[in-house]
Amino acid sequence: MNNLTDKKLGFFDRLLRRIETIPASDRFLLRIVFFLIIATGLSLAFAVNQQFSAATATRGGTISEGVLGTPRFVNPALAITRADQDITMLIYSGLLKIDTEGNLVPDATESITVSDDGLTYNIILREDVTFHDDTPLTAKDVAYTIHLIQDPDLKSPLRGNWSDVSVEEIGDYELNVVLEEPYAPFIENFTVGIMPAHLWNNLPIEQLPFSQLNTEPIGSGPFRIEQARRDESGLIESYLLTANREHSDSPKVNNVELHFFAKESDIITALQDDAIDASAYISTENLSLIPAEKFEILEKPLPRVFGIFFNQNKSDSLRDAKVREALSLWLDRDTLIKTALSGRGVPIEKPVILPANELESRDGTEVVASSTPQDQALALLEEAGWERNDVGHLEKSTTAGTEPLKITLRTSNAPLFESILREVATQWEALGVEVVTEQFEQTGLVQSVIRPRDFEALLFGLDMSRSHDLYPFWHSSQKDDPGLNIAQYANVSVDKLLETARTEQDNTARLEALYEANDTIAKEFPAVFLFQPTMVYVVGKDITLMPIERPGKPSDRFSNVSEWHTKSDVLWPIFRRNLHE
Numbered sequence: 001m002n003n004l005t006d007k008k009l010g011f012f013d014r015l016l017r018r019i020e021t022i023p024a025s026d027r028f029l030l031r032i033v034f035f036l037i038i039a040t041g042l043s044l045a046f047a048v049n050q051q052f053s054a055a056t057a058t059r060g061g062t063i064s065e066g067v068l069g070t071p072r073f074v075n076p077a078l079a080i081t082r083a084d085q086d087i088t089m090l091i092y093s094g095l096l097k098i099d100t101e102g103n104l105v106p107d108a109t110e111s112i113t114v115s116d117d118g119l120t121y122n123i124i125l126r127e128d129v130t131f132h133d134d135t136p137l138t139a140k141d142v143a144y145t146i147h148l149i150q151d152p153d154l155k156s157p158l159r160g161n162w163s164d165v166s167v168e169e170i171g172d173y174e175l176n177v178v179l180e181e182p183y184a185p186f187i188e189n190f191t192v193g194i195m196p197a198h199l200w201n202n203l204p205i206e207q208l209p210f211s212q213l214n215t216e217p218i219g220s221g222p223f224r225i226e227q228a229r230r231d232e233s234g235l236i237e238s239y240l241l242t243a244n245r246e247h248s249d250s251p252k253v254n255n256v257e258l259h260f261f262a263k264e265s266d267i268i269t270a271l272q273d274d275a276i277d278a279s280a281y282i283s284t285e286n287l288s289l290i291p292a293e294k295f296e297i298l299e300k301p302l303p304r305v306f307g308i309f310f311n312q313n314k315s316d317s318l319r320d321a322k323v324r325e326a327l328s329l330w331l332d333r334d335t336l337i338k339t340a341l342s343g344r345g346v347p348i349e350k351p352v353i354l355p356a357n358e359l360e361s362r363d364g365t366e367v368v369a370s371s372t373p374q375d376q377a378l379a380l381l382e383e384a385g386w387e388r389n390d391v392g393h394l395e396k397s398t399t400a401g402t403e404p405l406k407i408t409l410r411t412s413n414a415p416l417f418e419s420i421l422r423e424v425a426t427q428w429e430a431l432g433v434e435v436v437t438e439q440f441e442q443t444g445l446v447q448s449v450i451r452p453r454d455f456e457a458l459l460f461g462l463d464m465s466r467s468h469d470l471y472p473f474w475h476s477s478q479k480d481d482p483g484l485n486i487a488q489y490a491n492v493s494v495d496k497l498l499e500t501a502r503t504e505q506d507n508t509a510r511l512e513a514l515y516e517a518n519d520t521i522a523k524e525f526p527a528v529f530l531f532q533p534t535m536v537y538v539v540g541k542d543i544t545l546m547p548i549e550r551p552g553k554p555s556d557r558f559s560n561v562s563e564w565h566t567k568s569d570v571l572w573p574i575f576r577r578n579l580h581e
Contacts, residue, residue: 059243061566062255063543066267066279070260071236074217076193077149077156078209082281083260085555090241090256092193092219095123095142098559102466102550104187108137108194108220118182118505121190125173130246131196132224139175143167144197146177153205161189182503184510185467188552193219222247222562223256236260249562256561271295271538278539280554284342290538298547299534301346301353302554303464308409308424308457308528309487315456317405322384324525329377330431331424337531340419345531350522351474352464353532354514377431381405386432394432406434410449411459413439420530421459451481453488460486461533466552468514471498474521487526494520542566 069083079088097107106112110124129137146167149156164180179186196218203211215236216228223241231237239258243251259276261267268289270276282290287297308327312319333347346353371379385396386405394405409425411417418439425435440449449455462473462484472478475498476490497517504510522529535554539545545564548556 058567061253063253064257064276066270066276067258067260068281073214075214080157089555089558090223091217091221093221094192095190100546100560119179121177123175127173131220132218137220138172139169141194141197143169145195185469188467222251251562252565280537282538284344295538298537300551301532301534306461306530308459311455322380326377326380328528329373336423339423344534347531348529350518352468388432407457408436409457410438410455412442412445489526
């Protein structure tokens with residue numbers, strides 16, 4: 001009977017009953033051993049858990065963002081303001097997108113193959129991509145979007161990117177985009193959002209800018225509009241976006257709220273009051289107003305170049321390469337960035353910072369300067385015959401008499417340019433240069449100064465784009481209006497390098513040409529290159545995101561928004577796989 005009862009008991013119950021039947025001294029030792037075994041097992045389980053488990057992003061939560069301005073054209077063909085570009089990035093998907101490392105990767109495509117001559121881009125679309133109204137995205141939609149951008153009556157800001165381009169529809173999910181001339185950076189244009197032809201193609205072109213689809217759009221991107229809230233005048237106050245679970249990269253976050261503000265100060269107040277979680281619209285001078293305990297500030301350089309461009313035809317002094325070099329060497333760019341930009345910028349001494357630039361280390365040598373840049377600047381000026389007079393100004397004797405080193409520096413009257421101008425003038429005056437500053441309203445600067453090339457020195461910014469195409473800014477064919485070579489720079493060798501960089505399909509060879517052109521331009525000092533500005537993004541510390549490397553514009557921060565998350569759990573690998581499945 002006892003044996004039968006024992007069999008009905010569990011293993012641990014029978015073990016404990018047997019322990020109770022042995023002598024007390026042995027029973028005490030067995031109890032200690034028993035609990036040691038249990039403790040060891042628990043410790044081992046904990047150690048295994050610590051080693052193999054990890055914090056894993058899980059679905060859920062909402063991100064609330066503050067945007068400056070009011071949406072008007074949430075439309076890839078017309079979006080020109082930062083507000084419109086931000087929303088467009090969330091709502092629409094392109095053929096390609098930018099990944100976290102800054103590389104182009106497929107979005108709505110299976111593949112894009114470039115012909116050997118660089119003229120034809122064969123595009124195979126994914127067949128599982130649908131718009132938010134469940135209509136499939138096909139080659140017809142891609143062709144419609146391109147033709148719409150090309151329509152001169154629409155006046156799309158992207159039209160110049162698609163000139164001399166034709167489209168051949170091959171099937172429902174295949175098409176060719178054909179260029180008249182090879183242009184390697186063209187592939188960057190495939191990030192433009194694809195518009196649903198079935199919703200737009202019945203609208204006359206003159207009515208298209210007034211369609212409600214511009215403010216309540218339907219795309220195929222990671223988020224769709226759930227609700228648009230308007231004020232009494234009908235303007236959009238906020239959007240509630242919901243994750244598009246049919247998207248290939250189903251977002252971790254359930255919702256994104258976009259709140260629109262008329263003034264930057266209102267965004268700052270909203271951040272301080274925890275009314276929003278993030279914003280990319282805070283100027284560098286106001287970042288100190290953001291609570292550091294709640295928010296972090298993310299920065300990435302933008303492919304824009306600020307510099308002082310010389311017109312040597314307007315100044316005898318600036319025709320001297322030693323003077324131009326001395327002016328560049330003397331400027332303390334770190335102090336300039338700290339003073340004029342609150343430290344938010346990357347100093348440069350060349351036309352552009354190229355990706356994976358190894359120019360300084362490729363030969364394995366390191367150049368160690370024997371003197372400071374300021375000492376080198378003074379030595380160069382002395383070699384060129386410049387001396388300080390009794391009041392500290394630089395001058396030199398010429399056949400026509402005494403020539404002062406005097407520069408008239410023109411720029412925009414925008415606050416950013418004004419602060420840069422003030423610091424540059426202060427530093428050059430310390431060198432002994434007489435600096436006359438003149439500021440213009442933006443339209444007046446373009447029409448009266450830049451287009452006729454009416455300046456000695458011009459403080460200006462150039463948008464290089466992610467492709468780092470130097471051709472529009474430094475090729476000799478672009479030195480007259482409407483070209484953008486505002487320094488009127490001409491160098492036959494550089495022209496050939498820039499032409500190679502435009503047509504070369506091998507990326508390594510293309511970069512080599514850009515490296516050499518970049519170096520050559522910098523050594524001839526047609527301009528003083530100052531800095532690249534950074535994209536500043538204020539984001540709550542409870543939001544996890546991976547900043548995009550090499551963004552082309554601020555809206556590119558949303559390129560990997562599907563990976564952002566506010567929630568996470570500690571899981572073993574097997575559960576992490578199941579979660580993502």
